[in-house]
Amino acid sequence: MFWVGLLLCALVGVELGGIVAGIMSTDTATGVVLTVVGANLAPWTAMGGFVLLYRGRRRASQVKQAPPRLEPAMARIESSRAVGEGPDIPLDLDLTVAPAGVPAYRAGATAVVNLMDLDDFRVGRTVVVDHDPLRPWDVRVRIRPDGEWAGRLAAAGIDTAPPESRRAEPPRPAGSGGRTGTARIGMAAIAVGAVLSLVPFHGYY
Known part of the structure; x- marks a missing residue:
């Protein structure tokens, strides 16, 4: 065509x-x-x-x-900032994502968290995310992970990745x-x- x-x-x-x-x-x-x-x-x-x-x-x-190929991983919350109010609070998160078998890296993500669950998203806490290995900046936080991954949260220890490891979506060329x-x-x-x-x-x- x-x-x-x-x-x-x-x-x-x-x-x-x-x-x-x-x-x-x-x-x-x-x-x-x-x-x-x-x-x-x-x-x-x-x-x-x-x-x-x-x-x-x-x-x-x-x-x-192509549709993202999401894989689960553990992530450490480096910063958490509320960008709205209400019983369901939108958060801007800065994460250290630690996929299995590859170096950890920094990436941003958003999450809408109920006020009752807000304590689980404090700085230093570990969360479960889904990430796309081909687009590492595409990170999606699981608010309530299933039993298998929920059991790993208590034992997870993730070191902070350096800022220069941050992955962000590349800008599209003008025009x-x-x-x-x-x-x-x-x-x-x-x-x-x-x-x-x-x-x-x-x-x-």
């Missing part, structure tokens, strides 16, 4: 080149045909090209964003997605098509 859209945008450039060639042609009949045909085709070709480009990029982005990025790619393809149009229409200039 993406490549078809790219080809259609390049074709728009060729059609625009045909319009210019028709205007500049010394052969009136041929010039009228090139101008009329190009002017009628270009808007529809451009519309189809940009739609296919956008849908193609969106589908590719959805494929890349890398959405309508703006699609428009730039489409306009670049149109420009390439316009340059290529000099080959079939060079005799009309």
Whole structure:
């Protein structure tokens, strides 16, 4: 879908080149045909090209964003800050996550905790989390872990990981997605098509 859209945008450039060639042609009949045909085709070709480009990029982005593969781990609470009020209190947590078999690292997480359970989320306490090994910044706190993991909490001893081990989601490059990025790619393809149009229409200039 993406490549078809790219080809259609390049074709728009060729059609625009045909319009210019028709205007500049010394052969009136041929010039009228090139101008009329190009002017009628270009808007529809451009519309189809940009739609296919956008849908193609969106589908590719959805494929890349595979569902997280969450695995349980123990984590130490390094800081805990309430960011709301009520019987269910939202907390911003700074954690040392200690997955089995790999070095511990720092990561942020959020949790909504009932007032009665707030003592379990003080600094220095150990909690059970689910983390994605491919996206280590994706950490989700288990408010009430099941019996197997709950039994490990009392015996768990986790050392604080250094701040430089923090994992955070990498920023997306500016203009890398959405309508703006699609428009730039489409306009670049149109420009390439316009340059290529000099080959079939060079005799009309």
